[in-house]
Amino acid sequence: MSTLQGATVLVTGGAGFIGSQLVRELLDREVASLVVVDNFVNGRRENIEERMADPRLTLLEADIRSDVALDALRGIDVVFHLACLGVRHSLHAPRENHEVNATATLELLERARHESVQRFVHVSSSEVFGTAQYAPMDERHPTWPETVYGGAKLAGEAYARAAFRTHGMPTVVVRPFNTYGPRSHFEGDSGEVIPRTIVRVLNELPPLVYGDGEQTRDFMHVRDTARGLAMIAECDEAVGETINFGSGSEISINELARTVASAAGRTEIEPTYLEARPGDVRRLLVDGSHMHDLTGFTPEVSFGDGIEELVAWFQTRPESPEAMLTRIEERNWLVGAGNEESK
Ligand SMILES: NC(=O)c1ccc[n+]([C@@H]2O[C@H](COP(=O)([O-])OP(=O)(O)OC[C@H]3O[C@@H](n4cnc5c(N)ncnc54)[C@H](O)[C@@H]3O)[C@@H](O)[C@H]2O)c1
Numbered sequence: 001m002s003t004l005q006g007a008t009v010l011v012t013g014g015a016g017f018i019g020s021q022l023v024r025e026l027l028d029r030e031v032a033s034l035v036v037v038d039n040f041v042n043g044r045r046e047n048i049e050e051r052m053a054d055p056r057l058t059l060l061e062a063d064i065r066s067d068v069a070l071d072a073l074r075g076i077d078v079v080f081h082l083a084c085l086g087v088r089h090s091l092h093a094p095r096e097n098h099e100v101n102a103t104a105t106l107e108l109l110e111r112a113r114h115e116s117v118q119r120f121v122h123v124s125s126s127e128v129f130g131t132a133q134y135a136p137m138d139e140r141h142p143t144w145p146e147t148v149y150g151g152a153k154l155a156g157e158a159y160a161r162a163a164f165r166t167h168g169m170p171t172v173v174v175r176p177f178n179t180y181g182p183r184s185h186f187e188g189d190s191g192e193v194i195p196r197t198i199v200r201v202l203n204e205l206p207p208l209v210y211g212d213g214e215q216t217r218d219f220m221h222v223r224d225t226a227r228g229l230a231m232i233a234e235c236d237e238a239v240g241e242t243i244n245f246g247s248g249s250e251i252s253i254n255e256l257a258r259t260v261a262s263a264a265g266r267t268e269i270e271p272t273y274l275e276a277r278p279g280d281v282r283r284l285l286v287d288g289s290h291m292h293d294l295t296g297f298t299p300e301v302s303f304g305d306g307i308e309e310l311v312a313w314f315q316t317r318p319e320s321p322e323a324m325l326t327r328i329e330e331r332n333w334l335v336g337a338g339n340e341e342s343k
Helices: 017-028 067-071 087-092 094-114 148-167 193-202 222-233 253-263 289-295 303-315 321-326
Strands: 008-012 033-038 057-061 078-081 119-123 171-176 178-180 208-210 216-221 242-245 250-252 272-274
Touching (some): 008 017, 017 033, 017 222, 078 094, 078 222, 087 094, 087 148, 094 119, 094 148, 119 148, 119 222, 148 171, 171 222, 178 222, 178 303, 193 208, 193 253, 193 303, 193 321, 208 253, 216 222, 216 253, 216 303, 222 242, 222 289, 250 253, 253 303, 303 321
Parallel strands (some): 008 033, 033 057, 078 119, 119 171, 171 242, 178 216, 208 272
Antiparallel strands (some): 216 250
């Protein structure tokens, strides 16, 4: 397995933010067929609508915990496993978060092994590390997740490694750091800092910064993320490996706010500072040398260019900035906090 060209591929979470960009990348790489499994809990049909006319693409609306999703693994060469529930969701619904992010990953791995899948790319997250104890963070950095999401992602990646070690199943674990770009979430408890900040600034409102704004993240553009995931699947030496995957540049939330304001032509807007978010990690920065050594990957989209492009993308959405603003939940780690699970 050294090329995706001609392969039968399945992407869980393929209607989500990163998954929908990966779908574009894979179709462009001339896969033979591509099945997207998504239950639309956070993904959207519109994210891949423009590619739905492609006869190679099948959209299976199903929960990854269902038999119909597991049955779809029959005849598949390559699996990219991205479906998951997010970090804020885990703060108010930890059990369901664990069930989808960890238990369902184990079930998928088991079935994929029985179906003799040739490559299983398990998409984990830098959240498995918790706060950086040193930076840049290589693969030996201790994994001390600070949320149930981070813990469940760590369990999922441990199961993927176990499948390789105990059964020789060709799995690879990849830990993206923070990704941004078109189709990223601003709404509800999926809302990420970059799109939320853009929507606020487009409404002429100050960015909201939780804490002092000196917390940092390693932001990579989603086109680079999707390209890198495809490169990992095509790399035979990556089998059995765990790979940290980011841009290698450290951006503070204060710098992010300034970059967005400048890209929107609103340099006079100053952030509003609010109380820090619980469990917010202080620093995240990748050491991307393992990824680079294995695949030759280097990011192509600079942060400034990516933000400029994304601001322009948000400005051309059919939905107005005012309407988008009503779908933003401030303090979105509390969304759903009154539900059954959190009582
Ligand atoms: N966005 C980031 O910055 C980032 C950073 C690190 C890791 N990741 C990882 O990348 C992957 C994709 O993240 P994303 O940002 O695109 O998130 P996303 O929420 O946009 O995508 C996840 C998709 O999974 C689907 N999904 C959730 N539960 C499901 C279920 N039970 N059955 C079927 N489908 C289900 C959702 O509908 C959604 O389309 C995740 O595994 C995430 O942990 C993302």
